[in-house]
Structure formats: structure tokens, C-alpha cells
Amino acid sequence: MAKPSKHQFEPLSYKVIAACIDVQRQLGTHCMEVDYQRALEIALPKYGGQFEREVEISITYDGVTIAKRRVDFVCWDEHDRLLLETKAAQAIRPEDAEQSLLYVTKGNDKLVLLVNFGEKPLRPRRFVKTPTANAKLAK
Helix, strand or coil: CCCCCCCCCHHHHHHHHHHHHHHHHHHCCCCCHHHHHHHHHHHHHHCCCEEEEEEEEEEEECCEEEEEEEEEEEEECCCCEEEEEEECCCCCCHHHHHHHHHHHHHCCCCEEEEEECCCCCCCCEEEECCCCHHHHHHC
């Protein structure tokens, strides 16, 4: 019997991660970031995910958009949506993690996957928006 997901977005994130693993297996770790992104355009539909590339997302303060940033991919299926940020470096830099944290804390999405194709094995990082104590009290 299948174990139930802890989070609603898990099935989608598994599809996206599987597509990323497939891309790295075929291309290796020495391509440019744009090469991995082009390959993901082919791989994501194979794994049941839909996507849009280079999407502007809003950064909000008090419900007002104060800035726009461009995320590499917005991925979705019939149940959920996530942001995918890709890198092709020897290691994830602190700025890369900060960028993902900005998307998940100040944007309107609850999950950001940060994937560095330059690392082997591939180690996707998940940044998950969790409700704050204030948000729980406001309900």
C-alpha cells in the first residue's frame, strides 16, 4: 500500500526531480545552465509536468507588489504548482539559497526547488513556505 504524502505538492516535486535526474544522467555535470534548461523543456512533459520558462513572479509587501523577479521555471500539474530554479556550478552559493528563500517567503508560491546540475549526485533543495503563527491566529 502506498504511503500517503505528507504534503500536497510532493507528487509534483517528485516528477520534476525525476526529470532533473534524467537530464543530468544524459548530459553529465559539465554543461552550461541554459543547456540543462533546454533539456528540461523536453524532459518535464515526459514526466507528466507542465511548465513555463523565464516567468516573472511578484515580490510583495503588505499585499503590494514591490518588485518582480524572473524564475527559471514555473511547473504545475492538475493538483499543484512549484517554482524551479536551476544552476550549473560546482556548488550552491549562499546567494542561490537566498534567492530561493526570497521566492518562497515573499512570493505567492509554497515550494521552490533549487537544482544544481553541476553536483553529482544531484541534490535538489526544497524551500517550503510554512504558515506562520500570526497567519494561524488570523484565521
